[in-house]
Amino acid sequence: MTTPIESTLRRPYVAVIGASHALEWELATAEQLGRRLAEEGCVLVCGGLGGVMDAAARGCQAAGGVSVGILPGDDRIGASDHLTVAIATGFGEARNAIVARSADAVIAVGGEFGTLSEIALALKMGTPVIGLGTWELGRDDLDLDPIVRAETADDAIARLQDMLSRRV
Amino acid sequence: MTTPIESTLRRPYVAVIGASHALEWELATAEQLGRRLAEEGCVLVCGGLGGVMDAAARGCQAAGGVSVGILPGDDRIGASDHLTVAIATGFGEARNAIVARSADAVIAVGGEFGTLSEIALALKMGTPVIGLGTWELGRDDLDLDPIVRAETADDAIARLQDMLSRRV
Amino acid sequence: MTTPIESTLRRPYVAVIGASHALEWELATAEQLGRRLAEEGCVLVCGGLGGVMDAAARGCQAAGGVSVGILPGDDRIGASDHLTVAIATGFGEARNAIVARSADAVIAVGGEFGTLSEIALALKMGTPVIGLGTWELGRDDLDLDPIVRAETADDAIARLQDMLSRRV
Amino acid sequence: MTTPIESTLRRPYVAVIGASHALEWELATAEQLGRRLAEEGCVLVCGGLGGVMDAAARGCQAAGGVSVGILPGDDRIGASDHLTVAIATGFGEARNAIVARSADAVIAVGGEFGTLSEIALALKMGTPVIGLGTWELGRDDLDLDPIVRAETADDAIARLQDMLSRRV
Numbered sequence: 001m002t003t004p005i006e007s008t009l010r011r012p013y014v015a016v017i018g019a020s021h022a023l024e025w026e027l028a029t030a031e032q033l034g035r036r037l038a039e040e041g042c043v044l045v046c047g048g049l050g051g052v053m054d055a056a057a058r059g060c061q062a063a064g065g066v067s068v069g070i071l072p073g074d075d076r077i078g079a080s081d082h083l084t085v086a087i088a089t090g091f092g093e094a095r096n097a098i099v100a101r102s103a104d105a106v107i108a109v110g111g112e113f114g115t116l117s118e119i120a121l122a123l124k125m126g127t128p129v130i131g132l133g134t135w136e137l138g139r140d141d142l143d144l145d146p147i148v149r150a151e152t153a154d155d156a157i158a159r160l161q162d163m164l165s166r167r168v
Numbered sequence: 169m170t171t172p173i174e175s176t177l178r179r180p181y182v183a184v185i186g187a188s189h190a191l192e193w194e195l196a197t198a199e200q201l202g203r204r205l206a207e208e209g210c211v212l213v214c215g216g217l218g219g220v221m222d223a224a225a226r227g228c229q230a231a232g233g234v235s236v237g238i239l240p241g242d243d244r245i246g247a248s249d250h251l252t253v254a255i256a257t258g259f260g261e262a263r264n265a266i267v268a269r270s271a272d273a274v275i276a277v278g279g280e281f282g283t284l285s286e287i288a289l290a291l292k293m294g295t296p297v298i299g300l301g302t303w304e305l306g307r308d309d310l311d312l313d314p315i316v317r318a319e320t321a322d323d324a325i326a327r328l329q330d331m332l333s334r335r336v
Numbered sequence: 337m338t339t340p341i342e343s344t345l346r347r348p349y350v351a352v353i354g355a356s357h358a359l360e361w362e363l364a365t366a367e368q369l370g371r372r373l374a375e376e377g378c379v380l381v382c383g384g385l386g387g388v389m390d391a392a393a394r395g396c397q398a399a400g401g402v403s404v405g406i407l408p409g410d411d412r413i414g415a416s417d418h419l420t421v422a423i424a425t426g427f428g429e430a431r432n433a434i435v436a437r438s439a440d441a442v443i444a445v446g447g448e449f450g451t452l453s454e455i456a457l458a459l460k461m462g463t464p465v466i467g468l469g470t471w472e473l474g475r476d477d478l479d480l481d482p483i484v485r486a487e488t489a490d491d492a493i494a495r496l497q498d499m500l501s502r503r504v
Numbered sequence: 505m506t507t508p509i510e511s512t513l514r515r516p517y518v519a520v521i522g523a524s525h526a527l528e529w530e531l532a533t534a535e536q537l538g539r540r541l542a543e544e545g546c547v548l549v550c551g552g553l554g555g556v557m558d559a560a561a562r563g564c565q566a567a568g569g570v571s572v573g574i575l576p577g578d579d580r581i582g583a584s585d586h587l588t589v590a591i592a593t594g595f596g597e598a599r600n601a602i603v604a605r606s607a608d609a610v611i612a613v614g615g616e617f618g619t620l621s622e623i624a625l626a627l628k629m630g631t632p633v634i635g636l637g638t639w640e641l642g643r644d645d646l647d648l649d650p651i652v653r654a655e656t657a658d659d660a661i662a663r664l665q666d667m668l669s670r671r672v
Contacts (some may be wrong), residue, residue, distance in 0.1 A: 004229045007249045043253060061172045068236065068253045074269060074293075074428070081175045083255060085211060085236045090269040090412070092630055101242060101258040101597075108276075113650070116641070117624035124597055124617035137620070138640035143464045146617070165580035242596070256400055260578070260594045269429075281460035281482070284473070287451035294431055305452070314449070318351035324352035340565045343585045379589060397508045404572065404589045410629075417511045421547060421572045421589060426605040427649060437578060437594040461578075 008066055012164050015103035017118045018052025018111045018134075026052055026110040029132055030124045031059035032153035033107055037144040038065020044069065045103045047118075048079050048086050052109050057082035070098045097121050098158070105163055107156050108134040119147065128163050130156050140148065141148070176211045176234050180332050183213040183271035185286045186220025186279045186302075194220055194278040197300055199227035200321035201275055206233020208325065213238065213271045214252050215263070216247050220255050225250035238266045265289050273331055275324050276302040276315070287315065296331050298324050301306075344379045344402050348500050351381040353454045354388025354447045354470075362388055362446040365468055367395035368489035369443055371500035374401020376493065381406065381439045383454075384415050384422050384432070388445050393418035406434045431494055433457050443492050444470040444483070454481065464499050466492050512547045516668050518547040518560050519607035521622045521636075522556025522615045530556055530614040533636055535563035536657035537611055542569020544661065549607045551572065551599070551622075552590050556613050561586035573603045597601050601625050609667055612638040612651070623651065633639055634660050664666050 016033050018026055038046050044060040046053040048069020060067040062081040069079055069086040072095045079086040089095045096114060100121035101107065108119050109129045116135050123129055123146050129160035131147040148163075150156035175236040184201050186194055202224035205212050214221040216237020228235040229250040237247055237254040240263045257263045264282060268274065268289035270336040276287050276299045284303050291297055291314050299315040318324035318329075352369050354362055370392035373380050380396040382389040385404020395404040397418040405415055405422040408431045425431045432450060436442065436457035444455050444467045445446040452471050459482050461464055467483040486492035486498075519538050523529055538560035541548050548564040550557040552573020563663050564571040566588040572619060573583055573590040576599045583590040583626055583636035593599045604610065612623050612635045620639050635651040652667075654660035 003232050005232065005234060005252050007229070007247050007251055008253055009244055009247055009251060013244075045255075061175070064171050065485065066173060066253060068255065070255065076177055076181075079177055082175050083177060084173050085174055085176055085234060086212075087236065087255065087266065087270045089239065089266050089323065090428045091266070091430065091598075092428075092601075093605075093625055094595075094598050096625070097261070097596075097598035097601060098255065098257050102255045110643075113624050113628035117621050117628060120617050120621035120624055121597055121600070124621060133644065136640075136642035138642065139614075140637065203409065257600065258596045260433075260596075261437075261457055262427075262430050262595065264457070265428070265430035278475075282455050285453050285456035285460060287427055288449050289432070289458055292449035292453060298496060301476065304472075307446075308469065323407035331417075339568050341568065341588050343565070343568060343587055344589055345580055345583055345585050345587060349580075381591075399513070400507050400509065402509060402589060406591065406592065412513055412517075415513055419510055419513060419568060420509050423511055423549075423572065423574065423591065423602065423606045425602050427602075434591065434593050434595070438591045473535050 005136060012042045012104045013045050013102060013105065014042045014160065015099050015106045015118070016052065016056035017047065017106060017115050018109040019101065020049045020051040020053065022051035022055070024111060027055040028056035029153050033109070033156060034059025034067070035066070036153055036157045038063035040161070043068065043105040045099060047099055048083060050080065054080035054082060070095050070102070093117070100125055100127060103127060105130065105160055106147050107130065107160065110134055130159050132156055180210045181213050181270055182210045182328065183267050183286070184216065184220065184224040185215065185267065185274060185283050186277040188217045188219040188221065190223070190278060193309050195223040196319050197290045198223035198277050200228025201277065201324060202233070203237070204321055204325045206231035206336035208329070211236065213267060215267055216251060218248065222248035222250060223301060231286045238263050238270070261285070268283045268293055268295060271295060273298065273328055275328065276300065277300055300324055340479060348437060348440045349381050350378045350496065351435050352388065352392035352445065353383065353442060353449060353451050354436065354445040356385045356387040356389065358387035358391070358446060363391040365489050366391035366445050369445070369492060370395025370400040370401070370403070372489055373379045374399035377495070379404065380437060382422045383435055385401045386416065400411055406431050406438070429453070435440060436461055436463060439463060441466065442495065444468065448469055453479035466495050468492055512641060515547045515604060515606045517549050518546045518604050518664065519621050519622070520556065520560040520608045520613065521551065521603065521610060522613040523619060524553045524555040524557065526555035526559070526614060531559040533657050534559035536611050537613070537660060538563025538569070538571070539567040540657055540661045542567035544665070545573065551603055552587060554584065555618055556615070558586060559585035574599050574606070597621070604629055604631060607631060609634065611664070612636065614638055634663050636660055
């Protein structure tokens with residue numbers, strides 16, 4: 001009851017991003033990602049609403065992990081009730097910039113235009129992005145895919161561990 | 169280890185605001201507020217940096233509570249290491265609007281211009297503000313002090329309980 | 337018709353802030369401020385809505401000046417139609433931070449909590465604030481009024497000119 | 505000198521987005537877009553910095569148009585000096601959300617990750633996006649390109665006129 005909760009400051013913060021209206025495979029993948037991130041000692045960041053966000057929070061909670069949802073609206077109504085904490089920003093879609101900014105790495109699961117904006121903002125900020133069945137990005141002069149592709153949640157976590165181990 | 173952390177969504181979120189360079193009484197008051205908020209089952213929101221913010225997080229942590237820091241910068245450097253979670257927003261002073269928005273009530277301890285902006289934003293948003301040794305606000309046509317004044321941390325918590333009990 | 341509009345980049349940007357529901361003297365003062373700022377070659381920044389904001393834009397427009405309104409909402413509905421340009425930010429009250437940030441000096445006319453937040457944010461950012469019949473700010477350890485007080489619009493402009501002349 | 509500048513509130517606001525380090529064709533296209541938007545009576549919105557942003561502002565200015573730059577930083581340093589007005593937001597990359605939000609339509613010229621984020625945010629907000637040599641977006645279940653493709657600046661303006669005429 002009065003056991004201090006350890007600070008998560010030095011743990012990796014990892015965002016799981018995806019649509020609020022999601023497909024079955026997206027929900028199952030997000031839940032598994034949330035669970036695995038918790039097991040790896042990562043803090044889960046997400047947009048705090050339904051679909052992929054809720055599934056990731058549910059998986060994280062089931063494995064005893066800490067999660068934080070960054071909400072677009074003025075209050076916590078509509079937030080996933082699996083989140084450890086939920087922040088009502090009142091910033092609308094611009095809260096996507098906070099999801100990208102506050103994470104050390106981003107994992108995209110499927111997703112629509114909002115997810116695409118978070119991918120792009122993360123890449124602009126130099127934050128690595130891992131993608132599962134998410135947007136393909138093409139440009140004439142782009143030789144390499146800027147997104148690290150993964151096939152499964154476990155595959156994504158393996159690539160994340162590899163990324164984090166190479167950070168100083 | 170794998171005990172699910174309960175969602176805090178339905179608990180009151182209470183911001184403790186004040187200066188990063190704070191006086192002794194401000195630090196002692198903020199720490200006591202953090203402790204008492206944790207005991208009351210509230211989630212502590214703060215600006216995430218030093219001084220009053222750090223002291224509140226320390227008190228909250230000591231009592232087993234959950235706290236979240238909303239940081240102005242692009243990363244978690246400089247954040248209080250007593251926070252449960254810390255969100256790097258990259259929004260500079262505009263993060264004060266998130267501190268005010270995400271809280272159901274605000275308790276100001278002393279404070280400088282940043283604190284004053286959070287008090288004003290909270291009042292603008294209709295969020296109640298309790299103050300300990302903080303800004304006096306005067307305007308010709310203002311009959312009532314918009315800030316509920318408290319003398320001690322325990323007094324502030326009593327006033328907070330009264331406010332929260334009157335919410336539906 | 338195709339006369340290039342000169343860039344305003346090197347002109348002073350001055351915010352006039354105040355309530356959307358304003359008193360007669362506030363409206364008259366704001367309009368005179370808008371007119372005088374235009375005559376001085378300043379760009380008027382404001383919150384873009386009614387009351388003091390609209391009056392300042394009207395005065396600025398009448399004197400051939402350039403004004404910009406920083407709106408809280410998702411579109412330009414409700415904006416003063418005297419503005420040269422209006423920016424829909426979608427940031428709600430957090431747009432107050434942009435009003436403060438984008439101005440080289442701030443002139444407050446009366447005002448409510450939103451105005452108080454802009455005063456506080458400007459002071460926090462180190463931006464000088466001139467006040468006409470606006471908030472009195474008190475704190476135990478505060479010897480000097482952080483707001484430069486003026487009695488009339490012309491008085492405020494004289495103090496502004498003095499401030500701007502002392503900038504390098 | 506004291507001719508009132510007409511409000512632009514009821515004119516279309518159109519964002520031209522693209523990289524600050526741009527190729528020759530991107531700069532030439534952006535300048536032509538700025539010129540044509542001015543001729544069409546549109547207000548140019550952009551990110552306010554160099555490259556495509558500066559070129560669009562230059563073209564707009566040459567044709568007597570009104571432009572506004574939404575800057576990421578805390579001041580106007582580094583802003584294009586062809587802009588009618590420049591707003592220092594202090595919001596970093598999150599200013600991209602304001603560029604997208606404040607525009608009635610967006611025209612993307614080439615561009616990197618920042619441009620991609622503005623495209624995605626605009627699409628999320630329901631704002632139409634016209635693209636010239638910009639990002640290709642792919643997703644398994646996406647049948648139609650969400651970006652209206654154009655080959656030249658004049659082609660983009662024709663498509664824009666078509667879009668705007670269909671608005672009520």
